[in-house]
Amino acid sequence: MTELYTDDIVFFDEAAVIKGLKDLNARITQLQHQNPGFKFSMIKIDNSANVVRYYWNYGPKSNPKLISGMDLMILENGKARSLNVFLDKLPAAKK
Secondary structure, eight states: OTTTEEEEEEEEOSSOEEESHHHHHHHHHHHHHHSTTOEEEEEEEEEETTEEEEEEEEEOTTOTTSEEEEEEEEEETTEEEEEEEEEEEOOOOOO
16 A cells, blocks of 8 residues: 555545545455455546546446446655545445
8 A cells, every 4th residue: 555655645435534544444444345346447547747537347246337436646756645536326225
């Protein structure tokens, strides 16, 4: 993680604002446990100066496009300083 993110990374998603590598690692671990067998696949990536947009799908092997979204990263010295997650497609809520 230290190769990808600054020590003071700030991560924003629909559920929380996470600050620092330790808490980001805990959030990633939580998401992996909630979605066993899910994998990310890239749709598109582009950048402008120090801003990167990464479009992705996330889902199990049986439905790899179950969830889709985009991450917006602000880079500093080649590492992500902030990461904003935008969810574009979610599964229908269970009743």
